[in-house]
Amino acid sequence: MGDELTYDDALAALAWQVELGADEALLDVSVDRFDLPAPKPVAKPAPAPITAAAPVQRAVPDVDAVAIARQLAEGAGSLETLQAAMEGFEHCDLKRGARNFVFCDGHASARVMVVGEAPGRDEDQQGKPFVGRAGQLLDKMFAAIGLDRQVEGADGLYITNMLPWRPPQNRDPKPEEMAMLTPFVRRHIELAEPEIVVLMGNHACAGLLGRRGITRMRGHWEDVLGRPAMPMFHPAYLLRNPAAKRDAWADLLAIKARL
Numbered sequence: 001m002g003d004e005l006t007y008d009d010a011l012a013a014l015a016w017q018v019e020l021g022a023d024e025a026l027l028d029v030s031v032d033r034f035d036l037p038a039p040k041p042v043a044k045p046a047p048a049p050i051t052a053a054a055p056v057q058r059a060v061p062d063v064d065a066v067a068i069a070r071q072l073a074e075g076a077g078s079l080e081t082l083q084a085a086m087e088g089f090e091h092c093d094l095k096r097g098a099r100n101f102v103f104c105d106g107h108a109s110a111r112v113m114v115v116g117e118a119p120g121r122d123e124d125q126q127g128k129p130f131v132g133r134a135g136q137l138l139d140k141m142f143a144a145i146g147l148d149r150q151v152e153g154a155d156g157l158y159i160t161n162m163l164p165w166r167p168p169q170n171r172d173p174k175p176e177e178m179a180m181l182t183p184f185v186r187r188h189i190e191l192a193e194p195e196i197v198v199l200m201g202n203h204a205c206a207g208l209l210g211r212r213g214i215t216r217m218r219g220h221w222e223d224v225l226g227r228p229a230m231p232m233f234h235p236a237y238l239l240r241n242p243a244a245k246r247d248a249w250a251d252l253l254a255i256k257a258r259l
C-alpha cells in the first residue's frame with residue numbers, strides 16, 4: 001500500500017478535526033487578499049469604425065466617495081436602510097479584504113451607544129463588533145455599571161465601530177477611509193438616538209469630534225450631534241496598560257451618574 005491517503009482515511013481525518021472543534025480550513029500561509037494579482041484583463045472587442053455620427057467621448061470624473069456616502073447616509077430613514085446602504089457602499093477598498101460587514105450589536109433601544117474603531121480578526125469572522133478579548137473586557141466594564149448588550153431597553157448597550165470592515169493586519173484606519181465612513185456613523189447615532197455616546201479611543205474621537213489625544217480628552221464630557229459624549233480609553237489599550245483601568249472606572253462612574 002502506498003503513502004497516499006485513501007478517500008475513507010481523508011474523510012475520517014476530517015471528521016476527527018471537526019470533532020475537535022475545527023470550523024474552517026486555513027492554509028499554512030495566510031492569504032493577503034490585498035496582494036492577490038489583479039484579474040487578467042478581458043480582451044476588448046475591436047473599436048467600431050468612427051463615423052460622422054460617433055458620440056463625443058468625455059472623461060469620466062473621479063467619484064467623490066465622501067459626497068456619495070453623505071448622500072446615502074442622509075437618505076437613510078431607518079437603521080435597516082442605513083445598514084443596507086452602508087453594506088452596498090462600493091467605494092471603500094476595505095470591503096474587498098473583509099470577510100464580513102460589521103454593523104452593530106446590542107439593541108438600539110439602549111440609552112448608551114459605544115463607538116469603537118474597527119473590527120479585528122474575531123469581529124471579522126463573526127460579523128459582530130467587540131467579540132474578541134477587547135470585547136470581553138468591554139462587556140465586563142459595562143456590566144460593572146449595570147449595562148449589557150444582550151438586554152433591551154434602559155439596561156442595554158448598543159455597539160458599533162467607525163469602520164464596518166476590518167483593515168488588513170489591523171492597521172490604523174486611513175484618513176480617506178475615515179472621511180468616507182464617518183457620515184454613516186453620524187447618521188447611525190442620529191437614528192439610534194442614544195442618550196449618551198461613548199467614544200472608545202482616538203479613532204472614534206478623531207471621526208466624531210475632529211480631535212485626538214485620548215489621554216487628555218478622556219473623562220471630559222463632549223458633544224456629538226447634540227448628545228453628551230464621553231471619550232474613554234479603548235479596552236485594547238487597557239489590556240496592554242492595566243494601570244489605566246482606574247481612569248476607565250472613573251469614566252464609567254461618570255456615565256452611570258449621568259444616566
Ligand code: URA
Nearest residue numbers: 116117118119129130
Ligand atoms: N476594537 C474595536 O474598536 N472594535 C471592535 O469591534 C473590536 C476591537
